[in-house]
Amino acid sequence: MKIKTKEMKIALLGYGKMGQVIERIALERGHEIVLKKDEHNTYEGLSNADVAIDFSIPTAAVSNISSCFNANVPVISGTTGWLEHFDEMVSLCKEKNGAFISSSNFSLGVNIFFELNEYLAKMMSKLDSYTVEMEEIHHTQKLDAPSGTAISLAKGVIENSSFTNWTLDNAKENEIHIEAKRIGTVPGTHTVKYNSAVDAIEIKHTAHNREGFALGAVIAAEWIIGKHGVFTMKDVLNLK
Numbered sequence: 001m002k003i004k005t006k007e008m009k010i011a012l013l014g015y016g017k018m019g020q021v022i023e024r025i026a027l028e029r030g031h032e033i034v035l036k037k038d039e040h041n042t043y044e045g046l047s048n049a050d051v052a053i054d055f056s057i058p059t060a061a062v063s064n065i066s067s068c069f070n071a072n073v074p075v076i077s078g079t080t081g082w083l084e085h086f087d088e089m090v091s092l093c094k095e096k097n098g099a100f101i102s103s104s105n106f107s108l109g110v111n112i113f114f115e116l117n118e119y120l121a122k123m124m125s126k127l128d129s130y131t132v133e134m135e136e137i138h139h140t141q142k143l144d145a146p147s148g149t150a151i152s153l154a155k156g157v158i159e160n161s162s163f164t165n166w167t168l169d170n171a172k173e174n175e176i177h178i179e180a181k182r183i184g185t186v187p188g189t190h191t192v193k194y195n196s197a198v199d200a201i202e203i204k205h206t207a208h209n210r211e212g213f214a215l216g217a218v219i220a221a222e223w224i225i226g227k228h229g230v231f232t233m234k235d236v237l238n239l240k
Helices: 017-028 058-070 083-095 108-124 148-158 211-224
Strands: 009-013 032-037 051-054 075-077 099-102 131-138 165-167 175-182 189-195 200-206 229-231
Touching: 009 017, 009 058, 017 032, 017 051, 017 211, 051 058, 051 211, 058 075, 058 083, 058 099, 075 211, 083 099, 083 229, 099 211, 108 148, 108 189, 108 200, 108 211, 131 148, 148 165, 148 175, 148 189
Parallel strands: 009 032, 009 051, 051 075, 075 099, 099 229, 131 175, 165 175
Antiparallel strands: 131 189, 189 200
16 A cells, blocks of 8 residues: 655654564665664754654553654554553644544554454344454563454444443343463454354454564554544545
């Protein structure tokens, strides 16, 4: 997908494995990295950036995002596990007339999967003989469980059906059970499965590597330049 803009100066907030893949893809697309922020350095150089991409850790996300708004730098955040502060960050974005996209998953394929999940949920909502469950598998270094992507999938079902909640425990009536597994170096596999007494229907997305997440984040960064407000990947991919 090509949303390519002119060369951007990018601040990377979080320089782990994802940050390094984002750096490589950004450089391949002709952009410049002006800050690589981790726990060992400061935000010096942030004000020189056209956009920031945050793939840090849950405890650093709020500081990273608020620092961007205060520096008048648009921010793309793929960090999960901090969303109890999401409304606070949205308010700060509006107060500073900033630009913000937060997503549990920037992969272009996963965002198509989100749309497919919602469409299937609408169709299945008419059939009360089916229950729904989800499984997500990630690498052993992932800090949060269930994944932000699994939570987004569960919310997509809840908003389009009679299910009211998700749980990691045994599901009660109108609850969606999510099984979270941590195995080896798996970059991310998500399955949504509908079960009845006579059959089962499932949809599944399997990430082969981190490339898709990183490319989607860079495309979102290219898209947000010159805009103000709070957006989603639906806006970036024109899925609304």
